[in-house]
Amino acid sequence: MERHTYDVVVIGAGGAGLRAAIAAHESGARTAIVCKSLLGKAHTVMAEGGIAAAMGNRWPEDNWEVHFRDTMRGGKMLNNWRMAQLHAQEAPERVQELEDWGALFDRTDDGLISQRDFGGHKYARLAHVGDRTGLEMIRTLQQRAVALGIDVFMECTVTDLFKDGDAIAGAFAYWRESGRFIVFDAPSVILATGGIGKSFKVTSNSWEYTGDGHALAMRAGASLINMEFVQFHPTGMVWPPSVKGLLVTESVRGDGGILKNSEGKRFMFDYIPEFFKAETADTVEEADAWYDDKKNNRRPPELLPRDEVARAINSEIKAGRGTPHGGIYLDIASRRTPEFIRKRLPSMYHQFKELADVDITAEPMEIGPTCHYVMGGVEVDADTQESAVTGLYAVGECSGGMHGSNRLGGNSLGDLLVFGKRAGEHASSYADSLGDRRPRVDEADVKAAQTSALAPFEVEGGENPYTIQSDLQQSMNDLVGIIRTRSELEESLSEIEAFKVRAQTMVVEGHRQYNPGWHLALDLRNMLIVSECIAKAALAREESRGGHTRDDFPGPDDEWGTKNLVVNLNEAGTGVDLHEKPLPEMPEELKGYFA
Ligand code: FAD
Numbered sequence: 381m382e383r384h385t386y387d388v389v390v391i392g393a394g395g396a397g398l399r400a401a402i403a404a405h406e407s408g409a410r411t412a413i414v415c416k417s418l419l420g421k422a423h424t425v426m427a428e429g430g431i432a433a434a435m436g437n438r439w440p441e442d443n444w445e446v447h448f449r450d451t452m453r454g455g456k457m458l459n460n461w462r463m464a465q466l467h468a469q470e471a472p473e474r475v476q477e478l479e480d481w482g483a484l485f486d487r488t489d490d491g492l493i494s495q496r497d498f499g500g501h502k503y504a505r506l507a508h509v510g511d512r513t514g515l516e517m518i519r520t521l522q523q524r525a526v527a528l529g530i531d532v533f534m535e536c537t538v539t540d541l542f543k544d545g546d547a548i549a550g551a552f553a554y555w556r557e558s559g560r561f562i563v564f565d566a567p568s569v570i571l572a573t574g575g576i577g578k579s580f581k582v583t584s585n586s587w588e589y590t591g592d593g594h595a596l597a598m599r600a601g602a603s604l605i606n607m608e609f610v611q612f613h614p615t616g617m618v619w620p621p622s623v624k625g626l627l628v629t630e631s632v633r634g635d636g637g638i639l640k641n642s643e644g645k646r647f648m649f650d651y652i653p654e655f656f657k658a659e660t661a662d663t664v665e666e667a668d669a670w671y672d673d674k675k676n677n678r679r680p681p682e683l684l685p686r687d688e689v690a691r692a693i694n695s696e697i698k699a700g701r702g703t704p705h706g707g708i709y710l711d712i713a714s715r716r717t718p719e720f721i722r723k724r725l726p727s728m729y730h731q732f733k734e735l736a737d738v739d740i741t742a743e744p745m746e747i748g749p750t751c752h753y754v755m756g757g758v759e760v761d762a763d764t765q766e767s768a769v770t771g772l773y774a775v776g777e778c779s780g781g782m783h784g785s786n787r788l789g790g791n792s793l794g795d796l797l798v799f800g801k802r803a804g805e806h807a808s809s810y811a812d813s814l815g816d817r818r819p820r821v822d823e824a825d826v827k828a829a830q831t832s833a834l835a836p837f838e839v840e841g842g843e844n845p846y847t848i849q850s851d852l853q854q855s856m857n858d859l860v861g862i863i864r865t866r867s868e869l870e871e872s873l874s875e876i877e878a879f880k881v882r883a884q885t886m887v888v889e890g891h892r893q894y895n896p897g898w899h900l901a902l903d904l905r906n907m908l909i910v911s912e913c914i915a916k917a918a919l920a921r922e923e924s925r926g927g928h929t930r931d932d933f934p935g936p937d938d939e940w941g942t943k944n945l946v947v948n949l950n951e952a953g954t955g956v957d958l959h960e961k962p963l964p965e966m967p968e969e970l971k972g973y974f975a
Contacts, residue, residue, distance in 0.1 A: 381826075385565040386412045386531075387811035388804070389551055391538045391593065392572030394422035395514070395796035396776025396803075398521035399474075400570045403804025405530050409811055411804075412531040412564065414553055416573075416588045419534045420522055423574050423589065423777070424796065427514025428629035428727060429498055430506030431478075431797070432790030433471035437492040439503035439674075444468040446502055449973045451791060453655075454500040454685050455755070455784020456926045457941060457974075458606065461966040462762035463782040467791070467798050474797035475507045483520040485509055497634040497674075500685040500788040502659070504674070511629050511727045517793060536562065538592065539902055540829040541569060541600045541772070544819030548600070548771035552829040556899060559892025561833070563826055567818050568807035570765075571597055571758060571774040572800070576610075576910045578849075578903075580751035581857040584616055584627040590903035591910030593778035597758040598909060598949045598956075602767035605780040605946050605961075607756035607910075608917035609927040611787055612862045614689035616750025618707035623735045625750040628710060628728060630789045632745075633682045635724050636671055637712035639693065640744070641701035648681035651692035656684055687786045687926050690749040694862050697748065707748035713741055749862055753792065755783045755927055756913070759946060765803035771810060771819070775803040785926025836901040837892075842885035845901040852879050852904075852911060860915050865931045869919040876912050880954075883908060909949070912956045917945045920958055 388404040390397045393415035404411040415422070434447040447468035452459050479485060479493065485507050486494040497504045509516040525532070533553070540552040542563075551564045573593030577585025594604055615628040633639075641647050649667075652660045660681050661667035667680035682689065693708045703709060712721055718741035722729050725740070732738040732745060757780035758767050765773045776796045783791060836845070859872035883905065888898045923937035924930050943960045950957045 382560065382562040383565065384412065384562065386410045387566065388412075388568040388570065388807045389414060389564045389566040390570045390572055391551065392422070392574060392776070392778070393419050393532070393534070394572060394574055394776060395424035395517055395521060395793060396800045397570070397572030398518070398525050399797050399800025400572055400775055400804035400807070401530050402521065402525055402528065403801045404570070404808040405528050407805050407808035409568070409808035412533060413525065414533045414536050414538055414551070414564070416537045416556070416592070417535060419532055420518055422518065423585065424514045424793070425518045426627070427517070427793055428511040428627070429631045429634070430496055430508030430513045430790050431471070431475055431517070431793040432498065432501060432505050432788065433475045433507055433794055434468060434503075434505055435472045435475065435493060435495060435507065437488055438495045442503040442505060445973060447471070447505065448970070450501050451788060452784070452974070454788040455786050456936065457784065458925065458944065458963065459784030460762055460781035460964060461970060462964065463799070465970065466762060467782060467794055470798045471794035474794070474801065478517065478520055478797070481520050481524050483509070483516050485516075496631065497683065498630055498789040499633070499683045499689065501790065506790040511631050511725050513793065533562070537899065537902070538596065539833050541596050542821045542825050543600060543769070544822065546770055547819040548769060549819035550821045552826065554833060557894050559895060559898070561830060563821060565821055566811075567814055568771050568773065568811045570803050570807050571772070571778050572776045573778045575777045576754045576907075577751050579852065579856050579907045579911045579914070580861070581853040582616065582625040583751040584613060584625055585751070591906045592903065593774060594757060594913070595906035595909045597767055597769070597772065597774060599953070600769050600772055602769045602772060602774075603759045603946045603948045604756055604913055605759040605944050606784065607754070607780075607913040607947055608921050608945060609755035609785045610751060610914060611686060611753040611755060611927045612690045612749040613752035614686055614693050614749055615710055615747040616752070617736065618703070618746050618748040619705040619736055626731070626735070627750065627752065628745060628747050629725070630686070632710060632712055632725060632728060635712065636715045637682070637710050638680070638715065639682055639689070640709040640711055641696045642703055643701055647696055648684070648689070648692055651688065651695070652681050652684070653688060656688070660684060685786055685788060690862060691929060693749055703746045705746050707746040709744040710747045711744035713743055718742070753777065753787055755785060755787055756780045756917070763802065764806040765799050766806060773803045773807050775799045785928060833902060836886060836888040836898060839885050839887045842887035843882055845886045845888065845897060845904050848879055848882050848886060849900060849904055849907065852876075852907060856911055856914075860911070860918055863929050863931050864918050866919065869915055872915045873912070873919065876908060876915060880908055909956070913947045916956050916958050917947060920945055
């Protein structure tokens with residue numbers, strides 16, 4: 381068995397993992413990056429809109445305080461205030477640093493980094509590169525990581541973490557191609573594994589996003605927070621079926637696109653919630669005037685936070701005012717010139733032309749909500765990103781707290797950079813502090829990890845993992861989707877119990893060399909844990925807030941607004957325990973921003 385020793389092992393090579401690895405390496409740690417797919421193939425690369433950072437390039441009035449306020453209000457005040465504060469304060473410096481490392485952002489007329497409008501942000505704040513910001517971010521970070529000589533293990537999946545007492549001692553992985561195993565001895569492990577979207581049928585997420593980091597953390601004894609909050613992006617493609625769920629960037633609305641139902645009505649004016657009334661235009665005239673004069677007009681309702689827009693679209697479709705393929709129209713063709721659309725939204729233009737044979741400069745797109753992002757994740761210390769397990773850190777989408785009940789667009793890319801740097805530095809300094817008192821990997825644990833990974837080959841006559849995955853995805857979509865009720869959530873939990881039983885006897889054919897069925901069988905264990913966390917927390921939270929909407933509890937509840945839900949693996953390791961936890965107290969000077 382292959383074996384490697386490092387100070388810091390980073391699991392995941394998206395923006396969070398790469399930034400963390402760079403920071404760990406620059407702090408002097410021997411660092412490795414392990415990633416499930418090819419280097420450069422992570423969700424970060426798909427991020428289109430931009431990086432939210434209050435640089436004030438378009439609006440000198442913008443500053444970290446306004447960004448902090450927007451983030452907290454977008455998350456309906458359930459965010460970890462300290463994370464939201466650090467993020468707002470440090471994001472501009474992290475964007476500037478990316479530019480210093482070679483990222484080429486779009487510019488304003490006077491040569492500054494350009495910033496665009498996005499839902500929930502008071503000012504144009506997203507630093508961007510057309511609609512390919514994530515690609516530029518990954519290119520820059522990757523180039524730097526490679527230039528620094530950081531070791532990369534790609535197409536290598538981590539399936540277990542090792543502990544020595546209460547502290548992390550390393551990780552266990554397999555090469556996807558050969559199926560051979562690897563042990564990493566390392567006192568610091570940073571989870572940067574991204575999201576969980578593959579637990580749902582309609583999703584913008586790709587195959588890797590099976591909640592591995594979430595589940596690895598839980599199995600190691602860490603807790604997850606905010607798991608009931610799943611973001612359904614309002615605009616995913618609905619047609620053709622092969623690409624259902626694929627993201628249509630929010631920039632389409634930021635650049636003038638509007639939402640219309642089958643009757644041609646611009647319906648978002650009917651869905652402006654009380655909470656956002658003061659800052660949202662309530663006439664078509666004011667909304668349209670905002671694009672040219674942002675000082676004297678309020679924002680169009682199409683740019684409300686994602687949860688509000690997704691719910692409105694869902695209601696229109698349910699009311700029978702949807703498109704032929706079960707979506708809603710997103711129209712930029714009638715509002716902007718073809719040249720403008722092709723320049724500002726090149727990827728969207730090509731995406732629709734190639735996949736749906738729709739020319740978005742000439743006709744509207746058909747779109748509908750798609751599972752996009754999980755606000756919930758590993759509960760971490762705001763300053764260091766360390767979990768409850770010594771030496772185990774989590775960063776990026778697989779960590780929780782920063783976004784509360786709803787993430788604002790653009791705040792994820794900022795989050796990766798700000799907390800990636802922090803996690804890398806702290807993981808490195810912890811490893812350094814250990815001297816020769818490093819935790820050791822127990823050989824019995826290595827054997828157990830190996831036996832568990834090979835278990836699906838030992839079963840005879842069981843079910844194919846693809847069938848179980850497909851049933852789980854359908855069930856999560858139908859019962860734990862955008863609108864939830866007690867009876868459906870209870871039904872989902874009993875279905876998950878049944879999937880768990882079926883998964884115990886799932887069978888894998890063939891051998892260990894490149895065997896996607898086996899890989900899925902291992903991923904499915906994680907998807908089941910994560911799905912249970914989501915359904916259990918969603919059942920417990922009897923209110924509607926952010927990414928969690930209960931048909932039977934339609935409004936927010938003040939009492940629920942004071943607490944988070946935290947989940948752990950139960951003692952037997954067979955299911956999920958849940959408890960309530962009060963929100964951390966916000967200092968008085970910050971409370972002032974919400975008076
Ligand atoms: P990812 O970039 O998702 O990377 C995760 C890494 O972990 C991958 O390398 C994967 O291979 C690896 N991994 C997973 N499991 C394992 C395992 N078991 N072993 C080893 N490796 C593993 N956010 C914004 O702020 N602005 C935007 O404009 C924006 N647009 C988006 C568009 C799309 C289509 C999508 C899907 C998301 C978008 N987001 C956007 C969200 C944002 O891109 C993601 O939340 C963010 O990139 C997540 O970054 P990450 O580093 O946490 O994880």
